[in-house]
Amino acid sequence: MSDARTAIAAAGRIVVKVGSSALTTAGDGLDVARLDRLVDAIASRVATGSQIVLVSSGAIGAGLAPLALGARPRDLATQQAAASVGQLALAHAYAESFGRHALTVGQVLLTSDDMVRRAHYRNAQRTFSRLLALGAVPVVNENDTVATEEIRFGDNDRLAALAAHLVGADALVLLSDVDALYDGDPRDGATRRIAEVTGQSDVDGISVGMSSSGLGTGGMVSKLAAARTAAGSGIPVLLAAAADAARALGPADVGTAFAAAPARLSARRFWLGHAAGTAGRLRLDEGAVTAVMGRRRSLLAAGITGVDGEFHAGDVVDLADPAGTVVARGVVAFDSAELPALIGLSSHEVPAEQRREVVHADDLVPLH
Ligand SMILES: Nc1ncnc2c1ncn2[C@@H]1O[C@H](COP(=O)(O)OP(=O)(O)O)[C@@H](O)[C@H]1O
Numbered sequence: 352m353s354d355a356r357t358a359i360a361a362a363g364r365i366v367v368k369v370g371s372s373a374l375t376t377a378g379d380g381l382d383v384a385r386l387d388r389l390v391d392a393i394a395s396r397v398a399t400g401s402q403i404v405l406v407s408s409g410a411i412g413a414g415l416a417p418l419a420l421g422a423r424p425r426d427l428a429t430q431q432a433a434a435s436v437g438q439l440a441l442a443h444a445y446a447e448s449f450g451r452h453a454l455t456v457g458q459v460l461l462t463s464d465d466m467v468r469r470a471h472y473r474n475a476q477r478t479f480s481r482l483l484a485l486g487a488v489p490v491v492n493e494n495d496t497v498a499t500e501e502i503r504f505g506d507n508d509r510l511a512a513l514a515a516h517l518v519g520a521d522a523l524v525l526l527s528d529v530d531a532l533y534d535g536d537p538r539d540g541a542t543r544r545i546a547e548v549t550g551q552s553d554v555d556g557i558s559v560g561m562s563s564s565g566l567g568t569g570g571m572v573s574k575l576a577a578a579r580t581a582a583g584s585g586i587p588v589l590l591a592a593a594a595d596a597a598r599a600l601g602p603a604d605v606g607t608a609f610a611a612a613p614a615r616l617s618a619r620r621f622w623l624g625h626a627a628g629t630a631g632r633l634r635l636d637e638g639a640v641t642a643v644m645g646r647r648r649s650l651l652a653a654g655i656t657g658v659d660g661e662f663h664a665g666d667v668v669d670l671a672d673p674a675g676t677v678v679a680r681g682v683v684a685f686d687s688a689e690l691p692a693l694i695g696l697s698s699h700e701v702p703a704e705q706r707r708e709v710v711h712a713d714d715l716v717p718l719h
């Protein structure tokens with residue numbers, strides 16, 4: 352067995368994500384029999400001592416039939432109305448289903464804003480930790496009814512990858528209606544299953560497509576991006592069919608396993624790189640790009656050529672190269688109003704009370 356599969360089989364804490372296409376059918380809504388089978392697999396794993404956080408899609412799909420809506424709506428307001436109805440049905444079905452195993456569920460609804468704001472992030476971390484310590488199974492979804500276009504995750508694969516880091520998971524299991532990653536969209540005919548992904552070269556050149564069910568959102572594109580985010584931060588990932596949940600959560604001999612990168616980023620650096628929204632942008636000259644990216648140095652005023660946006664000391668900002676490409680993110684130590692007078696100055700020219708790094712190396716995360 353590969354290292355990733357061994358790690359997933361031994362994981363003490365796992366985030367399991369299940370997609371709409373595996374739980375709901377257009378027209379019929381929530382498929383309780385399929386949900387029960389998934390819950391049985393999770394309960395078996397919990398019985399062996401593992402802790403599971405379940406990220407479940409399906410609210411919009413489950414809300415269509417009760418509202419007499421045929422297909423998945425395109426406009427945000429109707430999606431939100433469907434999610435409002437469907438989330439209640441989903442939560443109820445999980446409470447009933449886990450109840451068959453004497454397990455209690457707790458509902459956690461998150462927006463991407465909760466990942467951006469550090470206080471929200473910490474608070475969510477505490478809630479998960481208490482729920483798990485109390486023996487409950489947290490059931491997570493995006494808080495669809497309040498999420499506006501700007502603050503939406505939009506796809507739960509990304510939410511699951513961020514949640515895996517937030518709860519300190521040892522593994523992420525993505526369950527869908529497809530049983531593995533293939534070298535092309537399986538709907539297009541003959542394709543080969545990719546059992547192990549150990550690096551970028553394993554996925555170079557494969558063709559990934561969007562959702563086939565009309566219920567899911569991101570298709571394989573968002574699953575690959577989520578797998579890369581989690582694996583890149585030290586969490587092994589298994590992609591498998593929800594119908595194979597028992598085996599995916601058992602000996603892990605199915606699906607596609609993504610090997611974890613060796614070093615797990617600290618929660619803070621992960622948050623900076625992946626989750627934080629930015630308040631503005633600093634434009635860097637070539638020398639500064641080399642210093643902060645190549646030599647992991649702090650960013651000094653001398654290497655800044657421009658400042659965009661309004662921000663305060665302590666906010667997260669983008670760092671862009673001379674071509675305008677964002678190459679890093681960091682916590683800025685000055686208000687945007689202070690910086691124009693300082694940019695381009697050498698340290699000895701900066702007034703003594705302002706003589707500090709603009710972004711300290713410890714607060715700076717390269718994005719490549
Ligand atoms: N290279 C690929 N390998 C596997 N599946 C793919 C690939 N490209 C596209 N897909 C499609 O992605 C779909 C899964 O995405 P989606 O419907 O969004 O699932 P979910 O609702 O579980 O998030 C599959 O049904 C499959 O048709």
Ligand SMILES: N[C@@H](CCC(=O)OP(=O)(O)O)C(=O)O
Pocket residue numbers: 369370371372407408409410411412434492493495505506507508566567568569570
């Ligand atoms: N929050 C939405 C799910 C959005 C989503 O990412 O769906 P999917 O691609 O099926 O995982 C819902 O519950 O319907």
